[in-house]
Amino acid sequence: MSGLVLKLNPKERVLVNGAVIENGDRRSRLSILTPNANILRLRDALRPDEVNTPVRRVCYVAQLILSGDVCIDDAKNQILQGVEQLSQALRDADSREQLSIASDAIMKDDFYRALKALRSLLPREARLLAVHSQ
Numbered sequence: 001m002s003g004l005v006l007k008l009n010p011k012e013r014v015l016v017n018g019a020v021i022e023n024g025d026r027r028s029r030l031s032i033l034t035p036n037a038n039i040l041r042l043r044d045a046l047r048p049d050e051v052n053t054p055v056r057r058v059c060y061v062a063q064l065i066l067s068g069d070v071c072i073d074d075a076k077n078q079i080l081q082g083v084e085q086l087s088q089a090l091r092d093a094d095s096r097e098q099l100s101i102a103s104d105a106i107m108k109d110d111f112y113r114a115l116k117a118l119r120s121l122l123p124r125e126a127r128l129l130a131v132h133s134q
Helices: 054-067 072-089 093-107 111-119 122-132
Strands: 004-008 013-016 019-022 028-032 039-041
Touching: 004 039, 039 054, 039 111, 054 072, 054 111, 054 122, 072 093, 072 111, 093 111
Parallel strands: none
Antiparallel strands: 004 028, 013 019, 013 039
8 A cells, every 4th residue: 555645735634543733834745654544634524513414424433433532343333334324325326336435445444535435425415415305
């Protein structure tokens, strides 16, 4: 694995293995070389009061794993069940592909990649919920 490259905006914060790191005044690039490091961009983090949809709930579990707030063994089964439930509701090819990526990443304990795939479903879920609420 070649590692993860984070491109950070000025003053952007990121959580790396439980430590909050803030970028300086210029854009920068960080290469994370340690495999399975827990990384969470704080600008992407969901607050508990925002966890109000099925996709957001599964994303939040992945986020809790990355932040170190839950035990991986306890949360891994929960996140896999959430992905399975989402796959029963989101049946289009693009959603299926993202859920497959997320599932594969979870099985490899790559929760950053899983969260990235799951977050890509948020706009789709918002559109579906908007259609059903009309």
